[in-house]
Amino acid sequence: MTDLTRMTATEIAGLVASGETSAVEVTRAHLDRIAAVDDRVNAFLHVDSEGALAAAAEVDARRAAGEELGPLAGVPIAVKDVLTTKGVPTTVGSKILEGWRPPYDSTIVQRLRAAGTVMLGKTNMDEFAMGSSTEYSAYGPTHNPWDLSRIPGGSGGGSSAALAAYEAPLAIGSDTGGSIRQPGAVTGTVGAKPTYGGTSRYGLVAFSSSLDTPGPCARNVLDAALLHEAIGGHDPRDSTSIPQPVPDVVAAARRGATGDLSGVKLGIVTEFAAEGVEPGVTAAFRESVDTLAKLGAEIVEVSCPHFTYALPAYYLIAPSEASSNLARFDGVRFGLRVGDDGNRSLEEVMSLTREAGFGAEVKRRIMIGTYALSSGYYDAYYGQAQKVRTLITRDFTAAFERVDALISPTTPFVAFPLGARTADPYQMYLADLFTIPTNLYGGPGISVPCGLSEGLPVGLQVMAPTMADDRMYRVAAALESVVGTFTPPAL
Amino acid sequence: MAAISREEVAHLARLSRLAVTEEELDTFAGQLDVILQAVAQVGEVAAADIPPTSHSVPLTNVLREDVVVPGLTPQEALSGAPDAEEQRFRVPRILDEDVAS
Amino acid sequence: MTTTLPAYDEVVARYEPVIGLETHVELGTNTKMFCGCPTDFGGEPNTRVCPVCLGLPGSLPVANKAAIEATIRIGLALNCSIAEWCRFARKNYFYPDMPKDFQISQYDEPLCFGGYLDVEVNGELVRIGIERVHLEEDTGKTLHVGGATGRIHGATESLVDYNRAGIPLVEIVTKPVPGTGALAPEVARAYVTELRDVIRSLGVSDVRMEEGSLRCDVNTSLNLPGEEWGTRTETKNVNSLRSVERAVRSEIIRQASVLDAGGRITQETRHFHEDTGDTTPGRSKETATDYRYFPEPDLVPLAPDTAWVAELKAALPELPRLHRRRLQEQWGLSDADMQSVLNAGAVELIEATIAAGATPAGARKWWLGELSRRANEAGVELADVGATPAQVAELQGLVDAGKLNDKLARTVLEGVLAGEGSPTQIMTNRNLEVVSDTGALTAAVDEAIAANPDIADKIRSGKVAAAGALVGAVMKTTRGQADAKTVRELILERLGAA
Numbered sequence A: 001m002t003d004l005t006r007m008t009a010t011e012i013a014g015l016v017a018s019g020e021t022s023a024v025e026v027t028r029a030h031l032d033r034i035a036a037v038d039d040r041v042n043a044f045l046h047v048d049s050e051g052a053l054a055a056a057a058e059v060d061a062r063r064a065a066g067e068e069l070g071p072l073a074g075v076p077i078a079v080k081d082v083l084t085t086k087g088v089p090t091t092v093g094s095k096i097l098e099g100w101r102p103p104y105d106s107t108i109v110q111r112l113r114a115a116g117t118v119m120l121g122k123t124n125m126d127e128f129a130m131g132s133s134t135e136y137s138a139y140g141p142t143h144n145p146w147d148l149s150r151i152p153g154g155s156g157g158g159s160s161a162a163l164a165a166y167e168a169p170l171a172i173g174s175d176t177g178g179s180i181r182q183p184g185a186v187t188g189t190v191g192a193k194p195t196y197g198g199t200s201r202y203g204l205v206a207f208s209s210s211l212d213t214p215g216p217c218a219r220n221v222l223d224a225a226l227l228h229e230a231i232g233g234h235d236p237r238d239s240t241s242i243p244q245p246v247p248d249v250v251a252a253a254r255r256g257a258t259g260d261l262s263g264v265k266l267g268i269v270t271e272f273a274a275e276g277v278e279p280g281v282t283a284a285f286r287e288s289v290d291t292l293a294k295l296g297a298e299i300v301e302v303s304c305p306h307f308t309y310a311l312p313a314y315y316l317i318a319p320s321e322a323s324s325n326l327a328r329f330d331g332v333r334f335g336l337r338v339g340d341d342g343n344r345s346l347e348e349v350m351s352l353t354r355e356a357g358f359g360a361e362v363k364r365r366i367m368i369g370t371y372a373l374s375s376g377y378y379d380a381y382y383g384q385a386q387k388v389r390t391l392i393t394r395d396f397t398a399a400f401e402r403v404d405a406l407i408s409p410t411t412p413f414v415a416f417p418l419g420a421r422t423a424d425p426y427q428m429y430l431a432d433l434f435t436i437p438t439n440l441y442g443g444p445g446i447s448v449p450c451g452l453s454e455g456l457p458v459g460l461q462v463m464a465p466t467m468a469d470d471r472m473y474r475v476a477a478a479l480e481s482v483v484g485t486f487t488p489p490a491l
Numbered sequence B: 001m002a003a004i005s006r007e008e009v010a011h012l013a014r015l016s017r018l019a020v021t022e023e024e025l026d027t028f029a030g031q032l033d034v035i036l037q038a039v040a041q042v043g044e045v046a047a048a049d050i051p052p053t054s055h056s057v058p059l060t061n062v063l064r065e066d067v068v069v070p071g072l073t074p075q076e077a078l079s080g081a082p083d084a085e086e087q088r089f090r091v092p093r094i095l096d097e098d099v100a101s
Numbered sequence C: 001m002t003t004t005l006p007a008y009d010e011v012v013a014r015y016e017p018v019i020g021l022e023t024h025v026e027l028g029t030n031t032k033m034f035c036g037c038p039t040d041f042g043g044e045p046n047t048r049v050c051p052v053c054l055g056l057p058g059s060l061p062v063a064n065k066a067a068i069e070a071t072i073r074i075g076l077a078l079n080c081s082i083a084e085w086c087r088f089a090r091k092n093y094f095y096p097d098m099p100k101d102f103q104i105s106q107y108d109e110p111l112c113f114g115g116y117l118d119v120e121v122n123g124e125l126v127r128i129g130i131e132r133v134h135l136e137e138d139t140g141k142t143l144h145v146g147g148a149t150g151r152i153h154g155a156t157e158s159l160v161d162y163n164r165a166g167i168p169l170v171e172i173v174t175k176p177v178p179g180t181g182a183l184a185p186e187v188a189r190a191y192v193t194e195l196r197d198v199i200r201s202l203g204v205s206d207v208r209m210e211e212g213s214l215r216c217d218v219n220t221s222l223n224l225p226g227e228e229w230g231t232r233t234e235t236k237n238v239n240s241l242r243s244v245e246r247a248v249r250s251e252i253i254r255q256a257s258v259l260d261a262g263g264r265i266t267q268e269t270r271h272f273h274e275d276t277g278d279t280t281p282g283r284s285k286e287t288a289t290d291y292r293y294f295p296e297p298d299l300v301p302l303a304p305d306t307a308w309v310a311e312l313k314a315a316l317p318e319l320p321r322l323h324r325r326r327l328q329e330q331w332g333l334s335d336a337d338m339q340s341v342l343n344a345g346a347v348e349l350i351e352a353t354i355a356a357g358a359t360p361a362g363a364r365k366w367w368l369g370e371l372s373r374r375a376n377e378a379g380v381e382l383a384d385v386g387a388t389p390a391q392v393a394e395l396q397g398l399v400d401a402g403k404l405n406d407k408l409a410r411t412v413l414e415g416v417l418a419g420e421g422s423p424t425q426i427m428t429n430r431n432l433e434v435v436s437d438t439g440a441l442t443a444a445v446d447e448a449i450a451a452n453p454d455i456a457d458k459i460r461s462g463k464v465a466a467a468g469a470l471v472g473a474v475m476k477t478t479r480g481q482a483d484a485k486t487v488r489e490l491i492l493e494r495l496g497a498a
């Protein structure tokens, strides 16, 4: 019979609902695939075969009992290791949480269970989501299924690689500066960052609280929309959760799939053209712009003068919040403790624990954030960055008075070779050049495959106004209806 | 000139409870300098009269009713503890006195 | 210390003290500040915790509406302005009793600010400026093991219980209070006392200093007349009203002795010791801690709208000082009498007893007299002595109606305290009612006269004072149920001495 791991989530759910296959069969097929390829991809930090098969069996039982199943029931899913899973290891890609089994589930994971999806395991990531290549994981890098010598993007490289390697049809990521969209782009998959507050952060191990946004990853736009719908919506346990229904992203994806964008006005950000974008990326982007125009979209240039300062503002705000969020990793209540020999003081043990438990990039950001928040520097750094954030938000607001959505390449460059940028941390930061403004503004953004450059995937980003997530799905689905999805060479 | 000295980095490490090694100090000093030079660009923006943004959601007064909800059992609470004693979290002797609330 | 300290009076004659008080009040909400865990006192360690108040990775705070309202009410009662818009802030420092290694507090945007509280000292009104009233979360409790008597020094390890972590804590900071001179210690005490009464009257906290639900830090500085204010020290660990007064006094004396010796006061945290009544320096930090405050991104701003605040304001009770004034006038008490009522903690009880029909004098007599004595003996609060205001009112009613004399009334009260029922029931059951029927009395009187002829002769010969002995005899035969006055009259009448 046809290979279940090659199917879309929609197809799998259909087969399970009709009884042509069982959730258990589907799950087995994906667990086998993981067993076959993950030693080379390293997308998973933890595979929960037992839990997955049990969850699948439950779905089959509910179906047998004649229960109405949701649109994603029986579909396997990979969850970024940044979300707490009750009783299942949650490390955030860090040594400091090695072996920690949270006593509670994140809201997203609860909703995934309720939707009948089957969690296969937890995926690899840059430690504490701080990175753009998944090379900063304490558990070794994830390899890009398109070329195992290259990075899968980051910080959510594990989730996107799992999709590209057909280890899972769906995945969850979290996007603070591009950690869903950017890996999506370089692995030829779809990654959507919902409106900040549109998906719950409860149980999402915090990196930068005012920017972190969990969201869906999939191999096609409709699957991403279905997942978005399943996890989105108000959560009273998250004070920053927006008390409004999720925009109808599924309808928007279906509408976009008809390939009609007439009446839609799209803006290209002038300032982005100036940045050092690889020619191959520019070419693929230009081609997609023509395609979108052919589908009826009106294309205009819009200037967002402060986007130039998004990167520096982000690399002040995110580390500042991180320096505070990561203070609790002190070896007192959970996780690693080092150097407690009965003589050393708590202060020494704390410092030794954090020194041993955190990787270099995390330490760098903690120190940058501590610096930016220090009384002497607060106004010039953190305070000023927050003002720039206001100006960037105003740029977006002004732009959306003229256009329905903004488009850009998702990343300036395609997947680069492992190790190419680790020597110079700031070079790594440049990977998030085009994704960061959206996080500072709080709006939604999606990356959809738009072509290849030297055989490697290129992503196109659609940015929409806050709580207008449906718009980006419509545009992305329309482009997908022409360029289709992309399949990496066999592993 | 450098945005940050090796001594400042050492101080930051202490503030951050990171027992960094001498070698790390050398590497970090250089790297943090590059990063700080770059992020200092925010200073170029004229923003004196611009209000800062701390939250991107336009929400206020998000409050919960004063109703008890079940929490964790002591076993669950202590399940991740590196060390526990008498149903409490055990820590080594403390040097600093409480900075207090 | 070998150097003998200067005398207080002599010191305050030369130096002008400036005081300031920082008070923390644990709110009596059902749940913690940012999670649904219960706040009840005591309990096994780590039994009132959840991912939020344990600071587990991924957990998020959601503010308790009741705590916000309680804080606004405290602010209003202290004549503060209520912020139209304010945010919580993170106060960053590493300490094991703080689960997140930062405290959610408020920094430059307090919920309430710019108020005052009038307190009475020796009949004088002193206005204490209130700088700010803000909301924050309490820490857990750390048990120091291995050292001497649970002290942190010499301890080999510490054990942390997070039951208290996250309980809403209101911080009330006064403006500096100059110009109180020698009265500074009493002003400090009067302020904390009045603040406690105000908060208690709002019903938002039990404000028990001994249980730590009211904690006080005292700032003190000295300066010479005409010179600017001196360097202040912050005295912590002041756990009773008496200690507030003693702490200020001893710190004034200590600072004076330092200044007299030509030394300078170092800005530091000092600890007050109940036993010795003096203060010792805390672990002085060479560099002031930088808490790196920044707006709490996990909590959205507070913006109490005017309608909400007005609603809370309308529901405020009468302030204790004004309430006491009104009662004192209604009851026609001297300041001294009123003070004894306050000291006995009998205000509410007397109020209720009067409401139940007793006269102010009657109500006061029982609560301050017999019942206070009983409460002291039993070592319980007056309110818990075992008699209700209604019962006391009923008892006094029986006395006023002449059905009981004081002695009988006290016997009845015993019955009440023993739970034998209402005063009337007890009176009838034990048959304690005053005998008013003169027929029966006359018989008893004649009996007594017959039994004591010599005393009777004395009375007949005009030695009226001797009647006392016969009265005693009659009271004896009537088991004290006769009215002594009536008995005396009858005796004199029978012996023609009337």
Ligand SMILES: [Mg+2]
Residues within 6 Å of the ligand: B100, B101, C105, C136, C171
């Ligand atoms: Mg405080």
Ligand SMILES: [Zn+2]
Residues within 6 Å of the ligand: B071, C032, C035, C036, C037, C048, C049, C050, C051, C052, C053, C054, C166
């Ligand atoms: Zn709790």
